[in-house]
Amino acid sequence: MSVVRTLSTVAAVLSLSLAMGCDDALCEAGEPCRCAENDTCFFECSGDGCDMSCSQMNNCGMVCENDCSTECHDMNDCTTSCGDDCTVDCHNLQECGVICGPSCNYSCHDVDRCGVRAGSNSTIDCTNASSCIVECEGDCAVDCTSVDDCTVRCASGSPVSCSGNVRACGSCP
DSSP states (O other): OOHHHHHHHHHHHHHHHHHTOOSOOEEETTSEEEEESSSEEEEEEESSOOEEEEESSSEEEEEOOSSOEEEEESSSEEEEEEOSSOEEEEEEEEEEEEEEOTTOEEEEEEEEEEEEEEOTTEEEEEEEEEEEEEEESSSEEEEEEEEEEEEEEESSSOOEEOSTTEEEESSOO
């Protein structure tokens, strides 16, 4: 699965989510925002420091600014778009697509397909996945453990192999 296709999927799910959103579609920074046991949810959080999660549903889309924490689990598809210093945790899903800014911490485990476009100084951890497609817009470290297809693309140059299962854009961590 190409990064372009993954990111197109992110855009499509976010668009679908806008049309079929949850009742509580706008969250405030600092308050936990949860959606569970629906068909499709879309969350948007204004301000920094949002805490968002989705579980036990078909599709979920989350959009937030900086210093966000998002989690998706036990569902089909999840997409997240966030700014700087975000923490994104996806587990027990079919597909998880993320676009995040610098210093992103993305964890994708026990997921069929993981895809992320991350800003500089990001850390990507994919475990127990069929595929993990990563596009780094600057220096980043990608750890793929028990992943059938781990593809890392760097904005400039080719990824380097580091110790263990880590590949990096830029120098090894």
